[in-house]
Structures are given as structure tokens and as C-alpha cells.
Amino acid sequence: MVPMTPPPRGRPRMQETADDIVASVLATAGPRVGTPAYSTRSLAELTGLSQSLTSRAVARIRHPATLGGPAEPVADCVHDATSPEAGPLQLVEFLVEFPQIRLRFAPVETPSAARRRLFERRAAAVMAALWVSGAAAWTTERTTESQPASEMPCGGVARWVPGQVPWESFLARVAHLLSACEPSSSALPAELLHQLAARAGRGLHGVRWVRGEGSTETSVTSDSNRLTVAEFPSPGRSERSRWLPRVELSATEQIAVALRKEMTDSGFTPGDRISVSAMSQRLGLDPATIRTGMRQLADDGLLTFSERGFRIPQLTGADVIDLYASRLHVGMVILRACAGQPKHRLLPARLALGALEAVARQGTRMDAGEADLRFQQELAEASGLTQSARSFHALTLRVRMFISVLQLDYSPAAERLISDDRRILAALLAGRAQEAVRVWRLKQDNAVRHMSALAPEAFDAAQWDRLSH
Numbered sequence: 001m002v003p004m005t006p007p008p009r010g011r012p013r014m015q016e017t018a019d020d021i022v023a024s025v026l027a028t029a030g031p032r033v034g035t036p037a038y039s040t041r042s043l044a045e046l047t048g049l050s051q052s053l054t055s056r057a058v059a060r061i062r063h064p065a066t067l068g069g070p071a072e073p074v075a076d077c078v079h080d081a082t083s084p085e086a087g088p089l090q091l092v093e094f095l096v097e098f099p100q101i102r103l104r105f106a107p108v109e110t111p112s113a114a115r116r117r118l119f120e121r122r123a124a125a126v127m128a129a130l131w132v133s134g135a136a137a138w139t140t141e142r143t144t145e146s147q148p149a150s151e152m153p154c155g156g157v158a159r160w161v162p163g164q165v166p167w168e169s170f171l172a173r174v175a176h177l178l179s180a181c182e183p184s185s186s187a188l189p190a191e192l193l194h195q196l197a198a199r200a201g202r203g204l205h206g207v208r209w210v211r212g213e214g215s216t217e218t219s220v221t222s223d224s225n226r227l228t229v230a231e232f233p234s235p236g237r238s239e240r241s242r243w244l245p246r247v248e249l250s251a252t253e254q255i256a257v258a259l260r261k262e263m264t265d266s267g268f269t270p271g272d273r274i275s276v277s278a279m280s281q282r283l284g285l286d287p288a289t290i291r292t293g294m295r296q297l298a299d300d301g302l303l304t305f306s307e308r309g310f311r312i313p314q315l316t317g318a319d320v321i322d323l324y325a326s327r328l329h330v331g332m333v334i335l336r337a338c339a340g341q342p343k344h345r346l347l348p349a350r351l352a353l354g355a356l357e358a359v360a361r362q363g364t365r366m367d368a369g370e371a372d373l374r375f376q377q378e379l380a381e382a383s384g385l386t387q388s389a390r391s392f393h394a395l396t397l398r399v400r401m402f403i404s405v406l407q408l409d410y411s412p413a414a415e416r417l418i419s420d421d422r423r424i425l426a427a428l429l430a431g432r433a434q435e436a437v438r439v440w441r442l443k444q445d446n447a448v449r450h451m452s453a454l455a456p457e458a459f460d461a462a463q464w465d466r467l468s469h
Contacts, residue, residue: 015056018049019131021344022057026121026128028351030197030358031190033125034118046350046429048343061131062124064171088182089156091126092211094192096204099138101130101170105156105177112184119183126188127175129196133204135160136167194358255293258282270314270405274303300394302401315405317452317459323402324448325467327395330388331376331444332437335424337383339433346428349378353421360414369403369410372417379428402451413450441468 022043029038036042040058044051088111093104158177160170181187192209199207258279276294280287298305304313338346356371373396380389403410410417420443427436445468452459 018053023128023131027200090187096207101160103158112186116183122188123178138162274310328444334383335436368414
């Protein structure tokens, strides 16, 4: 992309940075993008950007041809779908099959009531999802033979394949087709926006939406979906997506995720043996890598290891109290640091909160707890405290394993989790550290009591009180 005006050397490109921040927020908003919470004024308050920068960012995301860079015109046959005879369009297909992205539009069959402002915000969210996807950096290594010219997309189709057309031309084509759509909510349905929001941080991998088929996205942040790093080749993290929550997983974390899923699906219980060869086949990693990762998990107390192999650890009530007391105090340090950070540093946490809100509506029984932990970890990353964030991450891995061993179901508590996280984030954005810490204390108190209720030993309330105050 060619910037509108070259910035002075050594100074940040403020508008380009604003574009990326706003795109990250819009891309993960889901259907809520049409609410007042995503007006340009609200976006400016959330991000700490000026309203003029925010307004220009929304306009540049929605209409990328205004960026000033060279863009090829859309295909000559686009008039077949956008002519007056055809009528207004609606999006009927959005598929991401690496290394291709395909959007297909068709004439509206039954007109709907016009809601232009809502439609434009949804259209901006669709463009923002493409903006932060990182697809522009995809290589042609796995691309099949180039399409013959006669088969290149025309009519109401926009298709991206690396090496065939410039990325900017693809974005301009999508924007053009969106402008030809009926300005209604039905032209860009909510279930599509749910999928895009769930996959924005994953390069849109796994999005498959076809009008009339409903959403095929069964979970926003479930453990099974978090294994995308093993399912898709990594095209590299987009510079534009740097404000999104991080989803990259190390080999050790992949093993931990797979173990948690096995415990859920297969009913593993404390003391059960975990096979290195089975994990190797499941993840497609060599046994030596699996063994090294499992040894690391054993060192962290997430597995036990002896000459008879690796096993699921036994848990006690004292283990639960110890874990949550540690998280409580490290979290308090993190929250106090977050309260002094610029607002834009808290964007990944805000986006992670949006994911929690989404799984509360449509996720599986484990998703609410996992999304809540993701929100907490994003706060740790935003604190700027490297050592504290690393310690908090290690403690979070233990929480996830405990949740799996005890088979905890957080779905009944989803609304309380959302309420607590909203209050914490609002306090941090306002710089009210003590209020955030107070809510955090209550949140951890509820969590430790919930987990301890399923531990083999009775909850030692006196011990918890001594450690938590």
C-alpha cells in the first residue's frame, strides 16, 4: 500500500497505525458493530485516538481505494451483477480455503427494510476482517496453477489467490460489490459476522459461510479450534493484525491443549497414563518433540513423570488454593500496571472480552472458561511487566489443566464472568486501579470456591483467607 503522504523519517505513521487499531476493533466486533458502542466517537474513546483519526480510519477501511495507492479496476463483467436489471446485491458466500479467499454476491430475492447506517458498519467490519487477515502476505507456494483468464472471477464474485491480482485490487473489488448491496441487515447477516469475529486473529482460516446453510463455526475459542496452528500453514503474522489477541501456540502449549481435549473427550482421570506415541500421531509432531514438551509440562506440575511414563496428576484442595492465591497476587500487580497504560494497550483485552461475550451466546461448555482466561492473559500482556506476565501465563496453564482434570463447566457462570470482566476493563480504562483490584479479588474468590467444590478434599476457607489477604 502507498501511504497518502510520506511521513517524516523517524516519526510513526499515525494514520496508518490508527487504521490498523480501528480495523482490529471492527474485525472482532461481530454483529455488535452496528450498535452505538462502535460509533466513531465510541471507537475514539476506546482506543484513545482522536475522533478525526478514527473517522478517517473507518472511511479508509471501508473504501480502500481512497488510500491513494494504485488499484486495478474491478473486472469488466461486474456490471452483470450490479446493473439496474439485476437489482441490489447481497453476500451469499464467504469462504477461506488457504491460499484462497472467495466472496460471492447475488441479487436480492426478497427486499428488506433499508438500514443504511447498520449496513455500512457491517460492511466496514467485513472489510476490516480482510484488512487484518494477513492474506496479503500469503505466498504462492501452495497455490494451484493460475486460473485461465476465462475463469477469473466476474459478475458478483471477488476471489483472492496470491500472485494473480494485487491485494489492493481485491479489496477495492470487495468494497465495490459491498456498495452495490442492498443497505439492509440481511445483506450481511449476523452469523457471518460471528464467524469473521471468531477467526480474525487466525488469518480467517476456517471461515466457511454460505447463505442458507447457517454458521458452521461451532465454537469461537474451544480447545479443538485453538489447534489451528497444526492444521494450517502459517503465512506469518500480519503487521496489521498486531493489535489482535495472540493465538500462536508453542509445541508445548499444543500438547497441553491436546491433553485437555483428550481429558474432556475420553474421560481421562487423575492417575491415567498418557502415551507419547498417541500424542505424536494426534498432533503430527515427532515423538522426540512430544516427549520434550511433556517433560516441560511435568516440570511445570501439569503432568507427573516416572519410569512408567507420563500421567495425569492428582489434585488436592491445597493445590487449588495455592494456585489461586498465586494468581490473585500476581494479577493485582498486573492490574495496577494496566491502569497506567495508554488505552490502546488494552485493545487486545477488549477484543478478548468480545470473544467471551460471543461464546456465552454460542460456545461449548468449556469455551466460557477458556475465553475468560484469554481475557486475563491479554491484561497480563498489556501490563508491560514481562516477568509478571510470564509468571501469570505459567499459572494460567495450570488453571487450564485443573479445569480439565476436574471437568469444570463454566457455562452457567458465563454471565457473571462477562460482568466481572467488563467491570475490570472499564475501571482500567478509567485509570481506577483499586476498583479493578477489588473486582479481581471477588472474581478469584468465586473461582477458587467453584473449583474447590469438586476437589477431592474439603475447601480450607481459613487457609484461603490467610493467603488471599
